[in-house]
Amino acid sequence: MNHVTSETFDKNAKAALADSQLRGALRNATSLFGQRRLAATQQLTNWEDLRTRARTIKDEVLSQLDKYLEQFVANAEARGAKFHWARDAQEANTIILKLVKDRNARTIVKSKSMTTEETHLNVALEGAGVQVVETDLGEYIIQLAQETPSHIIVPAIHKTKHQIAELFTEELGMPPTDDVDKLTSTAREKLRDRFAAADIGISGVNFGIAETGTILILENEGNIRLTTSLPRVHIAVMGIEKLVPRFADLDIFLKLLPRSGTGQRLTTYQSFITGTKIDKDSEGPEELHVVMLDNGRSRMLAHPVTRQSLACIRCGACLNACPVYQNIGGHAYGSVYPGPIGAVITPQLMGLEKTQQLPYASSLCGACREVCPVKIDIPRLLLHLRSEITEKASPEVAQAKPKAGERLAFKLWKVAMMKPWLYKLSTKLARLFQGFLVKNGKIGAATGPARLAQPLVAWTSGRDLRPIEQESFRELWKKELAGK
Amino acid sequence: MESRSNNDAARESIFASIRASLAASARHDAVESELHHASPPPSSVAVTVRSEGLLDLFKESLEAVDGHCIIANDEQEIVDALTGIIKSLQGTRLRGRCIAISDDLEVERLINQADLEIDELAVTPSASDVFRFDVGISCVQAAIAETGTLLLDSSRERHRLVSLVPPVHIAILKESQIVGTLGEALALLRQSEQLTPIATLVTGPSRTADIELTLAIGVHGPQELYVIVWP
Numbered sequence: 001m002n003h004v005t006s007e008t009f010d011k012n013a014k015a016a017l018a019d020s021q022l023r024g025a026l027r028n029a030t031s032l033f034g035q036r037r038l039a040a041t042q043q044l045t046n047w048e049d050l051r052t053r054a055r056t057i058k059d060e061v062l063s064q065l066d067k068y069l070e071q072f073v074a075n076a077e078a079r080g081a082k083f084h085w086a087r088d089a090q091e092a093n094t095i096i097l098k099l100v101k102d103r104n105a106r107t108i109v110k111s112k113s114m115t116t117e118e119t120h121l122n123v124a125l126e127g128a129g130v131q132v133v134e135t136d137l138g139e140y141i142i143q144l145a146q147e148t149p150s151h152i153i154v155p156a157i158h159k160t161k162h163q164i165a166e167l168f169t170e171e172l173g174m175p176p177t178d179d180v181d182k183l184t185s186t187a188r189e190k191l192r193d194r195f196a197a198a199d200i201g202i203s204g205v206n207f208g209i210a211e212t213g214t215i216l217i218l219e220n221e222g223n224i225r226l227t228t229s230l231p232r233v234h235i236a237v238m239g240i241e242k243l244v245p246r247f248a249d250l251d252i253f254l255k256l257l258p259r260s261g262t263g264q265r266l267t268t269y270q271s272f273i274t275g276t277k278i279d280k281d282s283e284g285p286e287e288l289h290v291v292m293l294d295n296g297r298s299r300m301l302a303h304p305v306t307r308q309s310l311a312c313i314r315c316g317a318c319l320n321a322c323p324v325y326q327n328i329g330g331h332a333y334g335s336v337y338p339g340p341i342g343a344v345i346t347p348q349l350m351g352l353e354k355t356q357q358l359p360y361a362s363s364l365c366g367a368c369r370e371v372c373p374v375k376i377d378i379p380r381l382l383l384h385l386r387s388e389i390t391e392k393a394s395p396e397v398a399q400a401k402p403k404a405g406e407r408l409a410f411k412l413w414k415v416a417m418m419k420p421w422l423y424k425l426s427t428k429l430a431r432l433f434q435g436f437l438v439k440n441g442k443i444g445a446a447t448g449p450a451r452l453a454q455p456l457v458a459w460t461s462g463r464d465l466r467p468i469e470q471e472s473f474r475e476l477w478k479k480e481l482a483g484k
Numbered sequence: 485m486e487s488r489s490n491n492d493a494a495r496e497s498i499f500a501s502i503r504a505s506l507a508a509s510a511r512h513d514a515v516e517s518e519l520h521h522a523s524p525p526p527s528s529v530a531v532t533v534r535s536e537g538l539l540d541l542f543k544e545s546l547e548a549v550d551g552h553c554i555i556a557n558d559e560q561e562i563v564d565a566l567t568g569i570i571k572s573l574q575g576t577r578l579r580g581r582c583i584a585i586s587d588d589l590e591v592e593r594l595i596n597q598a599d600l601e602i603d604e605l606a607v608t609p610s611a612s613d614v615f616r617f618d619v620g621i622s623c624v625q626a627a628i629a630e631t632g633t634l635l636l637d638s639s640r641e642r643h644r645l646v647s648l649v650p651p652v653h654i655a656i657l658k659e660s661q662i663v664g665t666l667g668e669a670l671a672l673l674r675q676s677e678q679l680t681p682i683a684t685l686v687t688g689p690s691r692t693a694d695i696e697l698t699l700a701i702g703v704h705g706p707q708e709l710y711v712i713v714w715p
Contacts, residue, residue, distance in 0.1 A: 029697055063513075066502045079681070085494040095491070137703055138694035154694060161696045184692060184700040191704065196615055212679045222690040222705025225648050229682075230611045240498065247674045251667040262693075266631045266666070268549075269705070270685040272673070277681055283638035284681035294498045301505035304516040 005334040006346055009357035012332035013324075022158055026329050029157050033320040036263025037371065043265070044255065054252050055375045058311035061210075061243050062301060068210045068243050069292075075213030079275025081288045088295050089119035095291055096121060096202070096235060097128050103233060105130070105199035109191075111217075111224040112136035113204025114152060114314055115237045115293055117336040118349070121202070132202070133194045135223035137187055144171045150330030150338065152316040153261050158329055191223070201227035205238035205290075206313070207253060210245050214274040215290070218257065218267045225269055234273070234285040240292050241310035253313065256373035260315035296349040305384045309345050311374040318368035318378060324361055333358065340368035344381040352389055359385035406458075424472075431468050438467045538629040538662045539713060545632030549688030550701055551709040558714070559594070562656065565712045567598040569654060570619060574601075578651050578708065579618040584609050586622035586643035591656065595621060608642045620646035620706070621654045624686075627662045627711075628669045631687055634711065635669050638682035647686065653706040655686075657713045 004012045016022060041047045061068050073083050084099075086092035100108065108125065110116070110132055122143070125132045134143040138155035142148065145167055149155030156164070161178055168174045174186050203224055207216040215236055217224050228234050244253060258264040277284030300306045319325045319339030330338030335346040335355070343362060347355040359382045368378040416422045437443045443456075443465040459465055471479075543553040554569075556562040573580030581603040585591045592607065609617060622643035626635040634655055638644045647653050663669055673683055690705030701707055 025696075032697055063506065065506070066499055069499070069502075079678075083495075085491055085498055087494050087497055091494060135704065136694070137692045141694070154697065156694055157697075159695075161698070164695055180695045180698040181700050183695055184703055188703055192615060195704075196612065212674075214679060220690070221692050221703040222648060223703070225644075225684065226704055229644050229648065240502075247679070248667075248670060251670055254666060265545075266633060266685065266687045268687050268689070268691055272679075272683040272685075274679045274681050278639070281642075282681065283642050283644045292498070294501065298498060298501035298505050301502060302508040303512050304509060305512075307509065 004331060006350065006355040006358055007334070009332060009334060009361060012334060013328045013361070016328040016332045021160065022329055023327060025158060025160065026326055029151070029154060030320040030326045033153075033263065033316075037260055037317055037320070038263075040259035040263040040265065044259075050252055050255055051373055051375050054256055054373060055311060057244055057249050057252065058374055059308075061245060062241065062307050062310050065240065065243070065298075065301065068245060069240060072208050072210040072213055072243055073292075075211065076208075076215075076275060076290065077213070079213055080277075081213065081275050081290055084289060084291045086119075086291055086293045086295070089293075090124075092119045092237065092291050092293050092295070093121055093124035096237070097124060097130070099233075099235060099289055100125070100130055100200060101128075103199065105233070107194060107198045108132040108200045108202060109135050109194055109198040109223075109227050109231065110139075110202045111204070111219070111227040112139050112155070113202070113237055114336060115204050115239055116202065117149060118295065119237070119293065121237070133191070133198075135191050135195070135227060136219075137184065137221060137223075140187055140191065141167065144168075148331065149336065151319060152314055152330075152338070154316075158331065195226045195230050198227075198231045200233045200235060201229075201231040202235045202237065203227055205236050205242055206257070207250065208238060208243045209247050209250065210243050212247050212274060214247070214272050216250065217271045217273070218254075218269070219271075220262075220264075220268040222269060225271055228271060228273060228285065229283075232285070233287040233289070235289045235291065236273075237291045237293060239297055239310075240294055241297050257313050257315050260313075260317040260371065260373040300348050303384075305377075305381060306348060308376050309341075309348060309381060311376055312341055312345070313374060314341075315373055317371040317373065321367040321371045323363065323365060323367065333361070340378045340382075341376070344378055344385060347385055352385070356389050359389065427468060427472065431470065434467050441467070443467055538664060539659055541629040541664075542627055542632060542662050542713070545628075545630060546688065546709075546711060547632070549632055550691070551632060551688045551711060554710065554712045556712055556714040562594055562712055562714050563597045565710075566594060566621070566654065567600060569652075569710050570598070570600055570602075573619065573652060573708075580652065582606075582617045583619045583621065584614060584617035584646045584650055585620070586641050586646045588623045588641045588643070590623060591621050594656070608646060611645060614645045614649045617646075617650045619652045619654065620648070620650040621656070622647050623656045625661070626669055626672055627657050628666055628685075629662050629664050631666060633666070633669070633685050633687040635673070636684040636686060637673070637680045638684070639680040644682060644684070647684075648705050651702065651706060652708045652710070653689075654710045654712065657711055659713055659715050662713075 084095045086095055122132050134140050141156045141164055151157040161180055164183055165176055165178055168183060168186060169176050172190060203217055205215045206218050258267045276288050300309055318341050322340045325339040333342045335342055337345045343358040347358050362382050364379045366379050416426045445460050546553045554565045556565055570580045583602055583605050585595060585607055587608050623641055624634040625637040625640055636643055636647060689701050689707055689709040690703050691701050692703040693699050
């Protein structure tokens with residue numbers, strides 16, 4: 001599953017569906033997280049109110065992002081942070097590589113960051129001969145296995161402990177064991193040496209606070225605290241949208257994010273980092289570099305529907321709630337951002353040409369919208385992107401244009417739906433003529449002349465269709481219920 | 485520095501793109517606000533500040549996240565608690581023979597009263613030394629009752645590594661430092677003229693569920709967290 005791309009989503013999804021071990025793991029994980037999230041939200045009496053407030057705050061930031069960025073940067077610079085601006089992934093990696101080379105850094109420890117997954121930072125660093133060690137347990141496993149994360153919060157959700165034990169035996173030479181505590185403590189011991197030797201720590205950022213210039217990072221393991229406190233130099237990579245205006249706003253976001261992500265009231269650690277150390281004896285990084293990444297984000301501001309994608313706080317709740325993700329997992333999306341939020345963010349970051357199957361990777365059931373702590377209307381975004389694919393199709397995405405047969409069918413359907421007499425007539429006709437398609441009480445894969453009906457073929461190639469009942473509800477009503 | 489000018493170009497270009505996008509959005513925003521009436525202003529959250537029962541609530545919340553809470557009634561009981569914890573560790577794989585303490589004078593005074601056999605006692609060991617210590621002892625600057633959380637402000641006490649690297653962290657907390665809610669703790673942090681460079685919220689020992697969602701306590705941070713509360 002390592003080299004899948006978004007272009008082949010349909011194929012990836014089918015392969016994932018055939019993987020029963022993966023589906024079992026996903027079923028356990030997503031249902032457990034779903035239950036925990038629900039229980040955690042019910043501890044608060046004002047959950048809906050918090051969601052609304054969080055979204056209002058994010059809208060406030062995004063609609064004046066330039067102003068809040070200037071404020072954030074000025075406040076952090078006043079406290080000793082250095083800022084670097086990256087228009088795209090490559091520019092971000094070049095900046096970081098230069099920081100690394102200028103300091104002759106040999107070992108780099110890294111904590112989990114979706115943003116650096118997005119820029120493929122590790123590939124860039126390793127390509128330049130710099131050793132970089134992922135320190136989050138899940139990410140460490142993924143790095144040893146040379147794979148990519150399959151979940152925003154639990155990167156190795158797709159691997160069993162047996163697979164992890166085999167990996168540790170092979171890569172770290174530990175005696176075979178299935179004991180999760182032993183596996184965990186082995187990783188702890190191995191990584192301690194790396195922490196002790198590291199010259200630079202690289203982290204992501206959960207929130208940037210404009211009024212104080214603070215960056216806030218959340219975690220459970222302690223590796224982020226180690227990454228940001230042991231090495232002399234701390235490089236933090238953040239998307240330009242990650243801001244909140246006021247320190248007090250964190251009260252809301254710290255109630256929403258852990259509950260939505262893992263069902264915790266608070267994650268074990270929150271690190272608030274404001275600039276560099278005050279003098280040589282005080283605590284704090286000697287050098288703090290913040291890399292601000294655009295990589296397509298500023299484009300998303302151009303429409304209120306797409307802009308809301310930037311309100312995302314990366315909790316992963318929509319993944320766990322999504323019936324599509326629950327069955328295929330993260331790798332099938334072929335991008336670092338999987339699930340419903342990935343299906344809307346990836347096409348906007350990477351362009352629709354290579355990702356046009358993603359906005360269709362949803363039944364539009366709305367479960368993602370229900371759980372989103374910042375009320376992102378993901379179904380509406382999916383529809384927005386779908387219409388962009390069909391209406392504004394550039395030559396590259398022309399193949400996604402609906403076929404003539406499909407367009408004709410929808411036109412006819414529209415006419416029939418607007419005229420009750422025509423609707424009645426057409427269902428009557430369909431009832432008469434469906435006979436030759438029905439086998440064992442259902443309409444299976446279309447064959448013979450039925451293959452000319454495009455929408456029918458598209459539907460029945462993957463599932464059965466129920467035939468139209470011999471009597472409609474209105475007819476039944478007239479005959480039986482109304483008479484009594 | 486030529487990279488400086490390159491980076492200015494990137495900065496300018498990102499800001500230009502943000503401003504262009506926001507300008508382009510203006511006409512859509514107008515349509516949007518007509519379609520969806522702006523949601524009513526959210527009601528303000530009632531902040532309940534209470535002082536009674538905070539200690540009990542703190543203890544309950546801390547124990548719910550696998551931390552230990554010991555209530556001491558006077559200085560002698562703190563010393564007894566410290567001695568008891570470390571002695572009980574000395575028989576386990578956590579050893580408890582090398583002790584690192586923060587630079588809070590109170591901690592040093594208390595640990596010196598404990599009757600213990602220890603190999604080494606060091607105040608705020610450096611990043612290269614801290615790994616060999618078995619126990620870290622510090623004070624904290626506040627605690628949150630509703631979540632069982634400790635607030636560590638590294639500008640008031642150097643406890644960043646002492647509270648993190650050794651497998652056991654013992655924190656000493658005054659009952660009067662306990663506040664009710666996260667919001668109150670954030671307000672405490674914010675009230676100083678200049679925000680501290682490093683502040684950390686700690687809720688229980690380090691944990692992970694990255695392998696098959698099985699909870700494992702003590703990944704990179706402490707495996708055990710003890711909080712001694714005194715009046």
